[in-house]
Amino acid sequence: MYRAIADAIRAAEARGTTLATVALEAEARDQGRPVEEIREALRRALAVMRDAVAQGMTGEHRSVSGLVGGDAAKLQHGAAGPLAGTPFHDVLARALAVQEVNAAMGVIVAAPTAGGAGVLPAVLTGLAQSQAVPDEMVVDALATAGLIGAVVAERASLSGAEGGCQAETGAAAGMAAGAATEMLGGSPTQAGHAVALAQQGTLGLVCDPLGGLVELPCVFRNATGAAIALAAIEMALAGITFAIPVDEVIDVMGEIGRSMDVRYRETAGGGLAATPTGRRLARERLVQIKRG
């Protein structure tokens, strides 16, 4: 697999093809499997993503601790805000939905992780619906997202325990931004800028879940992560570029993660988890979990 987004962009543009194509070819070569087999695995992943969105929208999922759940349905059916009826509103609801299913021990696709699993399905399935994108192009977008995530895994990290939330919902936002930009007709170069634009907006983001549970703020951070991805897509498709090359942005995300205090890396020792209310809620809920 590629170790730099820039290498993949060069390889794709030299042949006038997409990041999805070079990603699938590299994967086929690495794994010794035909491209069609990889596409089939991605089709299955897409089906699970759509199912998780649909399940979450029912509003029937409550997390193990009871801290989160039901907000995707509230966004869909509650009082209309200024963005009601827009793809933006729909994507936010989808992100909440998937992450609520995850928190309830439902079945999701970890992409790149379970904690950041809401962003990519929300952005890709939401925009695919509003822009009438055929399924096979969404499958391509998943391959592009996989390529971007693989580079982040190599150069930085995809683990909140290592790099904070910038390595989970932040990386997911970068993956979703690059993949959707290409899915909607952007060039590989534009997709690269979309990744950089999304990732720059999440630099320094800490991982501070209450009680260490993938619930609060994770559910909402997937929604705001998706919002950042949408902002990056909109800018990149308009031709806006980001001056710092995407691989350098990814590198610095890794560097910030390594220098982040351990309190801010999934340990529930800092951030929202360590606020007076965060500590109280975690204490109450963990007692409840132990009682069963």
Next chain:
Amino acid sequence: MVSILDIIGPVMVGPSSSHTAGACRIGLLARGLVGGTPQEALLELHGSFARTGEGHGTDKALVAGLLGFRPDDVRIRDALDIAEREGLRFRFEKTTLDDDPHPNAVRLTLTRGDRTAVTVGESLGAGRVRLSSVDGYPVDVTGSYHTLVLTAEDRRGSIAKIAAVLAEDAINIATLRLSRRARGQDAFMVIECDDVIPETVGDDLRALGWVHWVRVLPRVSA
């Protein structure tokens, strides 16, 4: 080498790729070391596994893996009850492991009949895992391949003979790593293969006379 199917995946029961899916995969790999569902398991949780494991279902996921369930199996939610019914006695403890493993780590001590194994599993993020030691030998088993682990006398030509047995069954070797505690002592081999390894390979290898112990571990990730 990172695969895009590792990034877009696994399909899993939530809520945490490291604390739930990764824990399940560690259980699955460790189960292979005793050749099936153990009767007894001591699970010593380290670092973040110890601190936040309960709310993430890490306990359920580890036991589910020991029962042979995969990370997308919804029975993970009920694994502790299922284990009781299936005769798997488990015990959890919190500990601080030596050698500074990954913050998400567990030491498993397993017994099945006359087979025992002690292994350390680490969950590396995004559902990727590795076993970093088996019975005191440092190893690096990722579960990305079908994996053969064995101990054998440290003798000349042993690798060639083992490779010949695998070739006979048309099994292609992807990676092979050898470790030993000291020169002339038993060697510990981890052989990652592209192809499914039939159980009969174990018998063929033991028939060489100087292979003591062979286990086949399943491929647990894309």
